Amino acid sequence: MRHALMVGLAAALAAAPWLTASAQTEDEVNAEFEKFRAVLEQDNPAELWEVKGEQLWKTPRGPKKASLEKCDLGLGPGVVKGAYAQMPRYFADVDRVMDAEARIVHCMITLQGYQYADLAKAPFSSATRTPDPVSIVTYVAAQSEGMKFAPPQSHPKEREAYALGKEIFNFRGGPWDFACASCHGLEGKKRIRTQLLPNFADPATAIAAVQAWPGYRMTGGVMHSLQWRLTDCFRQQRLPKPDYTSETLSLLMTYLTVNASGQTYKGPGIKR
């Protein structure tokens, strides 16, 4: 038994792309990773949160015992199909641009009677706990699978959001004098270890910023949303942490999503 296991391990190592990387070009290495990802996408645990999120969306909950089925994600109350691909967008009732998760949290507060302070206390997933908004945004995002990103830019506030998002993207600060653009705005291919750093300012590669989010992270087996990812970018830049669902994050998401306009969203994905 042990012998068979060792043989199996040896075979697996021989096939491991990272061990033969020196003999391959960067593109070949990435192609191997893409194959690995494609296999995993067939049974993506993110679907577990789609199921859970759907229940949370439809079940009367919170102090007001209401479901989220009257929540307006921009296409009318309760319309979920295609809503995610057309966000962030301007909402007149709050007079600001909101991304999907910010809007869901807004609905949980206004329709269900939850308190922002409670939702913002521990808004991100851990190995043992996934906050409800993360599950709900996964469900909502899944209803835009196969659709093209088309965040509106018709309202002046939406155009302003794009411009401000661009400012944030290029704003250098913190002890390391970093901007998002320091890593994701460079010409040519840059990478950190094996991770390619796509250029999010270039429409051809900007899709990488928003594709496969919300995503299931294999490291730790945790479901994460774009709110978490962008908040983590601020941490990586050693900048102050933005508030959960704050306008800053919606503005940055507007910039990133508009840059990816016209490209097809593949639904909640899987991450390394």
Next chain:
Amino acid sequence: MADPMKIRATLQGDVADVRVLMAHPMETGQRKQAGKVVPLHFIQTITATLNGKQVFAADISQAISRNPVFAFKVKGAKAGDKIAITWKDNTGDTRSDETTVRGDS
């Protein structure tokens, strides 16, 4: 209460291809959090039935990953048949879900 499973059962000829995603922490009892060992918490048994008749059973260990995927094939299934899956973990927690076999598309 445990979270729902996601079950897919697709017919290929007279064989149903069943794929199940389960939401479970699958703690190995080896991991530490803030200096304390996270206690063992894992699925021990999985059973599958086709229209109430058992077709698959497995005893598994903590060596299986978090949020595991199981795939198996059931011979002689027809479109519309009911596939039900039940798991039980070492804390006595259990969860059952079912789905209907879909014809080939």
